[in-house]
Amino acid sequence: MTRKARSKLHQDVCSVRLPGYCEICQVKYSDQKTHVQSESHLQFVSNDRNFVSLDLLIQRRSSMDAFLQLNGASELT
Ligand SMILES: [Zn+2]
Structure with missing residues (x-):
């Protein structure tokens, strides 16, 4: 695999939306990255x-x- 191909693969993996459940906020989210940057989540953790x-x-x-x-x-x- 070339360096360019590895870089593209890394970008693709990192841009995947990860659905899940936040035990802090007790809500399901469709995108982990967006959820951890949401106002309600940041308010709790701060x-x-x-x-x-x-x-x-x-x-x-x-x-x-x-x-x-x-x-x-x-x-x-
Ligand atoms: Zn949360």
Whole structure:
């Protein structure tokens, strides 16, 4: 494969629309790239308060049990 052909293939792969589901916004999207640039998604991810639990987990280097307790989940055992 020539360099030009590889470059074209890379462009084609990168331009493919990837449908899926955003667990943050809890919505289905038809194009991942467009969704992650949407106002509602950016608003959520730019709000530090939405990541308090995750930040605490990282700071404490907690176990999975501590994470589940922090988020109100009961133990799985
Ligand atoms: Zn989203």
